Each structure stands twice: as C-alpha cells, then as structure tokens.
Amino acid sequence: MKIELASSYGFCFGVKRAIRIAEEHKGSKTYGPLIHNKDEINRLKEGFNIGLAESLNDIDADDSVVIRTHGIPKHELAVLNKQNNKVIDATCPYVTTPQQIVEKMSEEGYSIVIFGDKNHPEIKGVVSYAVNPKDAFIVLESDELEDLPLSSKVALVSQTTRKPEDFLKIVNALILTRKEVRVFNTICNATFENQDAAAELAKRADVMIVIGGKHSSNTKQLHSICKRDCEDSYLIENEEELDPSWFEGKKLCGISAGASTPDWVVQNVINKIESMKK
C-alpha cells in the first residue's frame, strides 16, 4: 500500500511562520495561544520555554512578547512599546495587509467596512487601525449595512478566513448604493487549499485518514469532503486510534490534517501506518 499526503494540509503558512518565529525566540511569551492545540503549546513550552500571556496583565516589563498570527489592536501594541517590551511580530502577513489598508483608506477619508466577526481577535486588531473609529464598521450580513452612516466612498476588507461568496454579498449590497467602493479581497485561501487538496486525493485513494480535533469544525469539514469520494475515510486525533483492518487490501492511503494539527502528529500517524504494513 502506498501512503500519500495531500498536496496541502495542516497548518497554514501564517501559523507555520509564527511557530518558527517563536522557536527562534526562546524564553518569550506569546500574547494569546499561538494555535488551538494543547500538544503543540506544550511542545513549545517544553522545548523552547515559550510562555503564554492570556492578557496584558500577564506581561511583565522585561518580557519578550510574540504577537500571534491574528495580530493585536494598535492601542495594545502601544502599551507593549511603552512598557519597553521586546515585541516580536508574528502577525500573519495576510492579516497585516487589511490592517494597513484600513489605516490608509481611513486616512484618505473613506468610510471603512470590515466583513467579519467583531468578537474575533483578528478583527479587533484590524478595526483598531481606522484613524476615525466612528467611520469604521464591522458587519457579517448585508442587511446590517442599511442603517450605517457610510459616506459615498467606501473601502471594504474581509476577515481572512471568510468565504468569498459571503464577501460578495456585502460587495453587491454596497455597490448599488455608493459612488465608489474600493474592494480589497483580503480573504486567504489556505482553508480552501487544504479542502481542494483533500478532495483531489480522496478521488484517487481507497482509504483516507484525516487527522485533527474531533470537535474542530475545519477538520470535520475535511472529513466530510473526503467521504464524498472515498467511503473509507476516517477522522482521528492521533496514531493511537488507527485500526489495522482499515488498510487491509488497500492500494492507496491518503492523508490530510486540519489547520490546527502539527506536522509531528501527522508524522507519528504515517510512521504507525508504515509499521502496520509489515
């Protein structure tokens, strides 16, 4: 039996980069968890002495602070700088972009519309860059636009993890009612890359292993996508759940992993499957 990894799986570019940055700064603290995976947080703690600050109160004056992929609000960054903390910026470049756009467009007098969840850390960071907070609005549905005091010139950005088709609904509602809408497509397609790669592999594989949290929505989605083309698709959290009977008589075993699954967990699964073949 051949084992093949999906061409895209697991951590996205930004998370991989943030973990590498943290590893390069032993003894620092991350402001908020770098990733929703306790095993990976523990690995960074044990191997690199990376601490975790849940709030600004947990950060002491001499701490080196890693900003995670989501970024942080401008005023919190100002607090860290004022405290003379060493700030290590691991904000995903795909998140830095909408922050910079909001700042620039706001300076140029555009009303700002942000398509996203106002409670999400990424969005709290992005909106903080508007120079005129009263002229920046966060919406999730197009009907929320109706009552907003927007000017005739609007700049629009999206939370990086939103679906393009939902973004277009906001775009369309704005365009029919405003003179100029400056649309910045800041959606990151990492989520869809993993899904597309898993679907492609599932079409060829006769057994698929999807690795990730049983309660992770993106992992469950990967699993259901694989099921469509490969009935023998299994969702597991780690190698201990593997069952040798799954691989009997199979020719191609495909592997995919959710966005919070570290590579070493994936590697452990592959090693265990290899050993079962013997």
Place this chain on the structure above:
Amino acid sequence: MKIELASSYGFCFGVKRAIRIAEEHKGSKTYGPLIHNKDEINRLKEGFNIGLAESLNDIDADDSVVIRTHGIPKHELAVLNKQNNKVIDATCPYVTTPQQIVEKMSEEGYSIVIFGDKNHPEIKGVVSYAVNPKDAFIVLESDELEDLPLSSKVALVSQTTRKPEDFLKIVNALILTRKEVRVFNTICNATFENQDAAAELAKRADVMIVIGGKHSSNTKQLHSICKRDCEDSYLIENEEELDPSWFEGKKLCGISAGASTPDWVVQNVINKIESMKK
C-alpha cells in the same frame, strides 16, 4: 376623466440639458445627432439653426460644435481644439464622471475595465481617456475577463445605461481574482426612474398612453411594464393615433413617454385627449 403624467418620463436630465445648451447656441452644429428623434432634430434646425455634422469632415474651421451627451474621444476633441472650433460641451455630467475616473485611475497605474459596448459612442469616448490604452479593456460578459492581462489592481466603471445586475456579475468575477478592485458605480438610473414611475401610475390608471417610437426598445419596455398593471395600455408615436373609444368610461388616464420623446409631442397628446373629453 383625469389625466396624470408619470412622475418621471421622456428625456433624461442629460438630454434635456444638451437641448437647452444647443438652443442657447444658435447656428452651431452638433457632432452626431443630439437625440434619436427626427422631429426634435428638425425643430432645432428650424427654430435655432442647429446643424448636424455626422463626422469630423463635416466640421469647418469656423464652426461652433456642440458635443452631445455621449461625449467624444479625447483625440477628436484635440482635433476640434486644433482647428480652433468653438467647442460647446453638452456631454452629460454622468458621462464626464467615468471619463475622469478612467483618466485618474489610469494615471495611478490601475488596469481599467469598462463594462459596456465597445461600439457605443459613450464608451469610445470613455476608453480614450486611459493614459495607457494597452491597459484599458471593454467587456460585456464576465467570461471575457479571463484572458485579459489585468494587473492585481483594477478600476472598474460602467456605461451609464447598463443594468446594475449585469454590472455586479463583472464586479464579482473580478473580486475573486484580484487584490484590489476599485468599483465606480457610474450607472445612471434615469431609464429605471421612467420605468418605476410608469409602473406606479399604471397600478392606479384605467387607461395608459405610452408615447414613443414603435421600434424604440425603451418605449416598448415601458409599454409592456404598463400592460402588466393596466390592460388598456396603448403605445403611440403621436396624437394622430389616439382613438376616442379608448377613454370611454375611464376615470384616470396615465401618460408616460420614451427617453427620445420630446415634451412638446407629449403636450400635443395631452391637448388632443383633453379635446376628446368634451
């Protein structure tokens, strides 16, 4: 029987303005017909000595030239200026806007996409304002975008008379594939104002008279819209086609007119209906 005019009918703002400008410049020539209505062209000829130049060759060095609502290409304007013609600009302000946008966005390095008909005089004028003609494209369908060498920053304008829902198809196709799309909604809603006003009136009237060319698509559309709510809706070109039997026992006669129908034709129809009531 009461007679009521639709709240919006006939010539749009830009055409009314262009005719007023022509009347204020007796003895001038229009470059291209001001409107697709021979009676109105004749009235301007007889009452104000307004001539008609079908091409630049018909324009002599000492002519005063009225630019019609569609505007003209930049290089033709340069020819008129070089010949020392007196140029009287009756370009509709709603058309001047996309011309200026294309010039400015093109100077700022945006690829230009114009949603419209490349053979329409308005579009020939608008596209001529791109400082880099190789980076300006005219499309009518979203699939035409696929093969265009557009940069990651695109500015989009529309022919003023296009339908908003068709414009959105172009917008949506661009947004999913470009970093920034600067959308300028340059659609003029005059056409829809006449339609909305006719529909509203047809709901209350028990006979509707729609005045306009039998082959004019916008007049035929007005007629069919009226028919939906008022079965006794008639399309006529002038007062001579009126039939007294249409008004027998009616309480409210609604009137609308196509975009190329002069007000004096409408007034002649109203006068004739008034006389029939007696």
